[in-house]
Amino acid sequence: MDELEGLRTRLIVEGGHRLEGSLAPPGAKNAALPIMAASILCEGEVVLHHVPRITDVDVMAAILESLGARVREQPGGTLVIDAASYSSNVAPYALVSKLNASFDVTGALLGRFGRAEVPLPGGCVLGPRAVDMHLGGFTALGANVDLEHGSVVVAGTDLRGTTIDLGKPSVGATKNVMLAAVKAKGTTTIRNAAQEPEVADVADFLVAMGARISGQGTATIEVEGVRKLHGCEYTIIPDRLVAGTFLLGAAITQGDVTVTGLDPAMLSALCDCLQSTGASVESQGVSVRVRGAPSWSPADITTAPYPGFPTDLQPPMVAYLSLARGTSVVEETIFDARFVYVSELIRMGAEITVSGRTARVTGVAKLKDAVVAAPDIRAGGALVLAALAAEGTTEIGGLEYIDRGYEFLEERLASLGATAVRASGVAKVTPKLDIGQTVKLPKIVTPFREQSS
Missing domain, CATH: 3.65.10.10 (Enolpyruvate transferase domain)
Structure with missing residues (x-):
């Protein structure tokens, strides 16, 4: 997609559907x-x-x-x-x-x-x-x-x-x-x-x-x-960050998702955190299964180099913690501006305050639909999770970022029971969606942050 098309295209996500099923993540x-x-x-x-x-x-x-x-x-x-x-x-x-x-x-x-x-x-x-x-x-x-x-x-x-x-x-x-x-x-x-x-x-x-x-x-x-290298055939490992996003999707929608084809040790920090909040986590062979709880506890996390909690799963985790019973403290140690997405979650009703590299996340009873925009790849993942758990239908812009890290996102969501479609333009009121439906919306110039993709 060209840059202008990316600015106009939005992902419309209907909340209230549990993610259920299994998927194999793409290559990392x-x-x-x-x-x-x-x-x-x-x-x-x-x-x-x-x-x-x-x-x-x-x-x-x-x-x-x-x-x-x-x-x-x-x-x-x-x-x-x-x-x-x-x-x-x-x-x-x-x-x-x-x-x-x-x-x-x-x-x-x-x-x-x-x-x-x-x-x-x-x-x-x-x-x-x-x-x-x-x-x-x-x-x-x-x-x-x-x-x-x-x-x-x-x-x-x-x-x-x-x-x-x-x-x-x-x-x-x-x-x-x-x-x-x-x-x-x-x-x-x-x-x-x-x-x-x-x-x-x-x-x-x-x-x-x-x-x-x-x-x-x-x-x-x-x-x-060595003096010389030769050609070869090679298979790339699965993407633990995509896998982690969908497992968090199971937790935030109170669903049941199994990710197959990857070493559970690659997600140990995430799984430990999910278990501490009350989610059910089962690891067996080359699969991880997460079942969400009706309600969950807060958690304090600090991002760190592997095998610590990955910075790229911090935004999706914050989306999940925004619905926890209590207050979580999230410290970011890798990137200075990682919390730039928080203002978009606040649009949806989240209660989050940021001071430097620390976010204080106070859980709310529910998130609400809104028009939001992803400022980077993993922030996009966080907004999708929030939209899945929110009441109503949420429009997410910034797909030029999401498409940089998530392969066939709508198709994967649909395979797990979610309803998400792409639409051109911005709608003030969005209709109830059917999977596979194509929606054409009026073109409206919307201000986006000037950021490289």
């Missing part, structure tokens, strides 16, 4: 994007399975094509990347500005060409996402770093392994340093590395291409440099 967005970028390092063909069909993947594919790759999509979420044809080390601003994960190409371009020129990235506006840790890692490997006309220029044809202490876990920096170190001479040790499953998945993909990496999934990763 936060693994797929850096894995696509990592294809730059090899000179063969890469076949990726379980790639989520979201707009962020489309943007990353366009970036790779601008660098010379040939990317083709096959049915069922498979991408084929001809990595032999990469020819440019300059990423275009028009595409990079749309995607924070676009900066992942920096380490890969440096590793392949000895030079990378990448504009500072865009994406969701969640406060400063400094790339200083990335650049410090490149410098430690022997590269020179400059800022020219708004682009980071990294150059180094004789990268050498070393010990790099990130100081604190950073998903982006860990991935980028791994990508740059794969072809460096000697061994690189990354301390205070991010332990997220998506980081481990990137490392496993690199190993499938011939890299020598150990310790992925722990705080210390070792990368032994």
